[in-house]
Amino acid sequence: MSDAESLFERIIAREVPAEIVWESDTVLAFRDINPQAKTHVLVVPKKRFRNVAELAAEPELLADVITAAAKVAELEGITESGYRVVFNTELDAGQTVFHVHAHVLGGEQLGFFGRHSG
Numbered sequence: 021m022s023d024a025e026s027l028f029e030r031i032i033a034r035e036v037p038a039e040i041v042w043e044s045d046t047v048l049a050f051r052d053i054n055p056q057a058k059t060h061v062l063v064v065p066k067k068r069f070r071n072v073a074e075l076a077a078e079p080e081l082l083a084d085v086i087t088a089a090a091k092v093a094e095l096e097g098i099t100e101s102g103y104r105v106v107f108n109t110e111l112d113a114g115q116t117v118f119h120v121h122a123h124v125l126g127g128e129q130l131g132f133f134g135r136h137s138g
């Protein structure tokens with residue numbers, strides 16, 4: 021497994037430090053090291069799948085990830101103001117860590133998304 025694949029495994033095993041926001045038996049949520057919004061938390065299933073399409077093979081675990089994203093929003097106080105849940109999938113989307121994770125972004129007005137502006 022490459023470093024980019026195993027990084028989140030090492031965070032789950034507490035071998036790499038992270039600011040943990042919430043945890044259950046199946047999911048870990050921790051702050052993104054390079055936040056793209058005032059609130060930017062990653063929600064990671066402890067069992068590794070490459071991307072969200074592969075995670076869908078275990079619908080209960082996929083639901084755990086989405087439920088955890090909503091829990092994170094609640095803990096961060098952004099349920100009412102709003103938030104975005106993003107699964108980057110493969111290279112055009114900018115996926116760099118190939119252990120599926122939901123980005124939970126909010127805490128301020130978010131920009132549009134889609135085609136690169138540059």
Ligand code: AMP
Binds near residue numbers: 027055
């Ligand atoms: P993606 O580009 O969708 O694969 O998202 C990977 C995310 O992991 C990026 O937003 C990175 O900033 C974040 N990241 C990389 N290393 C760490 C780390 N050690 N702790 C927390 N977040 C990280």
